Amino acid sequence: MARAPVLAAGGIVLRQAEPPLIAVVRLRKRNEWVLPKGRLDDGETARDAAEREVLEETGHDVCVHEFLGTLVYESGGRSKIVHYWRMETSGEQAYELMDDVRAVDWLPLDAAVERLSRSYERAFLEHVGPLALAAAALSRVSRPARAKKQPAAEKRQRRQVVAPPAALPAPVSTPPQPDLRPLASGQDQRPLVDSDGVEVETSAATMAPEVVAPSxxxxxxxxxxxxxxxxxxxxxxxxxxxxxxxxxxxxxxxxxxxxxxxx
Structure with missing residues (x-):
C-alpha cells in the first residue's frame, strides 16, 4: 500500500540589497544547505505553514507575496510536496533559530544556487529565482512613494503668506483747460506762427492783454x-x-x- 505524500511549505525569502539577497539555511543534522521550509501542522494551511517555518528557520519576520510553484521529490521512501511563496524581509533577525538550523546565509541568486546541497532545489531556485526577483522589482516600482515628513519649522515657513506690495497710484495727467474767456474786441484770434511756420502754443497770459485799473x-x-x-x-x-x-x-x-x- 502506497504511503501518503508529505505536505510541506516554504519560501524564497528576499532581503533588499544591491543585488537582492536570498536566504539559505544550514541544517544541523545533515550539515546541508537548503531552502527554508517545513511540514504542515494539523489543520494548518500551506501558506500559514510557509510563513511559520520561514520565521522559525531564519529568525526574520517576513511578508508573504505571490505563490511561485511546487517542488515534488522522493525523501525517505515517500513523496514530498513543497509549496513555495515569494517572501520579503527588511529588518534584522528578530528571533533565535530553531534547533534543527545551524546557520542562515544571505546570498545573491547565483551564489545561492551554488550553495544549495540538493540538485533538485538548485534546479528549482534556478528556475523560479529570476521570477521572484522580477516580481519584487515590479512591486517596488509600482508601490507609491510616501512623502517625506517635513520639519515643523519648515512647514510653518511654507505656510507664511507674504502680502504683495501695495500698488502705487499711477500719476494722472490733467489735460490743460481751455481759456473760455471772451477775447477783447478787435483782438486777432488766429494762432501764432513763428518764423519757420510752426504754430506756437498760446496761453491765456499771451492772448489776454494786461488790464491796469486807474489810480x-x-x-x-x-x-x-x-x-x-x-x-x-x-x-x-x-x-x-x-x-x-x-x-x-x-x-x-x-x-x-x-x-x-x-x-
Missing part, C-alpha cells in the same frame, strides 16, 4: 475835467461848453473800454 488820482483828474467845464458853461461861454461836452464823451468811452477789458 485814485487819475479818477480825480477825470472828474475835475468833467465838472469844471460844466461850471464855465453857466457863464454863457458856448464854445467852452462844447469843448467840455466832447471831453465828457471821450472820458465815458474810455471808462466803458476799461470796464469791458476788466470783464
Amino acid at each position: 485814485a488820482e487819475e479818477i480825480e483828474i477825470s472828474a475835475a475835467t468833467i465838472v469844471s467845464p460844466v461850471e464855465e458853461t453857466q457863464s454863457g461861454d458856448h464854445a467852452i461848453a462844447a469843448t467840455t461836452e466832447v471831453r465828457r464823451i471821450n472820458l465815458v468811452q474810455k471808462v466803458r473800454q476799461w470796464l469791458r477789458r476788466a470783464a
Whole structure:
C-alpha cells in the first residue's frame, strides 16, 4: 500500500540589497544547505505553514507575496510536496533559530544556487529565482512613494503668506483747460506762427492783454475835467461848453473800454 505524500511549505525569502539577497539555511543534522521550509501542522494551511517555518528557520519576520510553484521529490521512501511563496524581509533577525538550523546565509541568486546541497532545489531556485526577483522589482516600482515628513519649522515657513506690495497710484495727467474767456474786441484770434511756420502754443497770459485799473488820482483828474467845464458853461461861454461836452464823451468811452477789458 502506497504511503501518503508529505505536505510541506516554504519560501524564497528576499532581503533588499544591491543585488537582492536570498536566504539559505544550514541544517544541523545533515550539515546541508537548503531552502527554508517545513511540514504542515494539523489543520494548518500551506501558506500559514510557509510563513511559520520561514520565521522559525531564519529568525526574520517576513511578508508573504505571490505563490511561485511546487517542488515534488522522493525523501525517505515517500513523496514530498513543497509549496513555495515569494517572501520579503527588511529588518534584522528578530528571533533565535530553531534547533534543527545551524546557520542562515544571505546570498545573491547565483551564489545561492551554488550553495544549495540538493540538485533538485538548485534546479528549482534556478528556475523560479529570476521570477521572484522580477516580481519584487515590479512591486517596488509600482508601490507609491510616501512623502517625506517635513520639519515643523519648515512647514510653518511654507505656510507664511507674504502680502504683495501695495500698488502705487499711477500719476494722472490733467489735460490743460481751455481759456473760455471772451477775447477783447478787435483782438486777432488766429494762432501764432513763428518764423519757420510752426504754430506756437498760446496761453491765456499771451492772448489776454494786461488790464491796469486807474489810480485814485487819475479818477480825480477825470472828474475835475468833467465838472469844471460844466461850471464855465453857466457863464454863457458856448464854445467852452462844447469843448467840455466832447471831453465828457471821450472820458465815458474810455471808462466803458476799461470796464469791458476788466470783464
